[in-house]
Amino acid sequence: MNQIHSATQEQSWATSEEEPIVRIENVTKTFGSTYAVDDISLNIHRGEFFSLLGASGCGKTTLLRMLGGFETPTSGRIYIDGQDVTHVPPYLRPINMMFQSYALFPHMTVAQNIAYGLKQERMPDVVIRERVAEMLALVQIEKLATRKPHQLSGGQRQRVALARALAKHPKILLLDEPLGALDKKLRERTQFELVNIQERLGITFITVTHDQEEAMTMSSRIALINEGRIEQVDSPRRIYEFPATRYAANFIGTVNLFNGYVVSHENDMVLIHSDEAGADILVHHSQLLTPDMEVTVAIRPEKITVRDHFIDEPNSLNGIIKEIAYLGDVSIYHVELVTGKRVLFTQPNVLALAEQPLTWEQEVSLTWSAYSCGVLTQ
């Protein structure tokens, strides 16, 4: 997974002493008898690029709309910059939103679209003109100022929507699937631009996305949401390497899961027996686990190293290669263990060979470090 943010960005937001710019306290939203958002509490800090990640219908958009003021929580409170905004209408919030459909005003030019928010503040015309020019330059669409939205391409519309939402210099920018309507190449390029703009302006960005790669690439922190509840809030790296729940492990990236039970736990090393794996697995884990506790071991496919013969060692599983997916840069191998369980591992294609050294029906042994896998209890 690639990540744009520099190393200094990866500070621990969780331990920040500063008053968070957004404080969500026990917010619940129900539509009829369904819980769209179910008792979510969350702090978002100044200058963060925060992502709400989840499958469609998980409640992430409802949460974003409550921040924007378009929905009112059924219960709970929302604070922005220390001020309770739970019942403040959208036009009085120091927040702007970029809509998924871009929601450009079709009867106005690009410049008029960007100026709309500034006009509501009754700013002098000179200031408005300056600010519009500044915004057009920021998103590099100076030449399109007099066009109408229907004369623009999808990528250009996205830029206008961004410029319009940033024109009022909001404290927070909400982005609802900001790149959802763009094609893959444009999306990748725009990801970098969004992060650059965010770092340049220092505005807190809160985005909603269902695309885990997009969230990984852009965010300082991700909140993974499932059925209206938060599964995990963490940096992209930690959420990938140390998922907190089975759902989190499965949702972000690919993972091999082995159900089992704790045999012993000494010196931060847990010995787990898994019938699915047909072996004992040794995992580094600092939180105390009691023997006989039911747990799941999670191993990412790229953490597995492979040897081309059966061996008998701790943390190694013997199996036969059943399927190979050649993706160019890497190949994905499906291995059937003796127990019948399928395990995935990936190998970078380091050498340019017509034939890969590993082939179908080959006996292999899979192994990994005790420090490269995780234990999930939920």
Add this chain to the structure above:
Amino acid sequence: MLKRYPLLIALLVLGYAFLYLPIISLVVYSFNESRLVTVWGGFSTKWYVELFQNGPLLRAAGLSIKIAAINATIAVVLGTLSALALVRFRRSRGHASLGVMSAAPLVMPEVIVGLSLLLLFVAMEDLLGWPKGRGQITILIAHITFSMAYVTVIVQSRLSHMDKSIEEAALDLGARPIKVFFTITLPMILPALGAGWLLAFTLSMDDLVIASFVSGPGSTTLPMVVYSSVRLGVNPQINALATIIIAVVALAVLIAAISMYRQELKNQRKA
């Protein structure tokens, strides 16, 4: 391709002839010298001259246009408001039945509408003393009640195809709801309001049945004059009048078609 199907062409010509021959003959006979509508006596514009000297007919036309214009304007305002209510408060209980009820005048037989309105006006005069007698006001009220239903349907369909987040974006940028309506919603539904206004205008111009029920002495609309004069024998003046109306309608249709064609071009470029 058509060349290979002579039967198809014949059917096409026949179909259009069925639609347009009566109108064409009406227009042609409006320039007839003869007083007899069915006998051609040479070209003349004298019926047009007579038409413009026919006081009662011109007064009726003036009244009809006045009622139609006021009706269309009020119907557009009320129809837009009701369309907004129907589209925006989807979640409220009884929404479906409200929608059906507001569209009922579209399918109600005119005779029933006219009769029920007449009974209402009579009852109101007895109880409230208003409206005094029947005349322009009662015709106007009657026309608004059914024109409004048409406007509601037109505006409603435009509103429900509108992306709701456009208005939310305006709210988000700091505009209060009333301002959002006038700066965003209204400009976006303006074509529908124009179409609704024209439809309401023509509906009112066209109405004979309801107006006959609720009009009083001194307030005779154009369709009423035409209808009663035709009963006494067809007068070539009516042909002349009809020709003028057809010309105006054709012009309006042409303008509407051109503007729609332009809109279509715009949408195509958008896609």
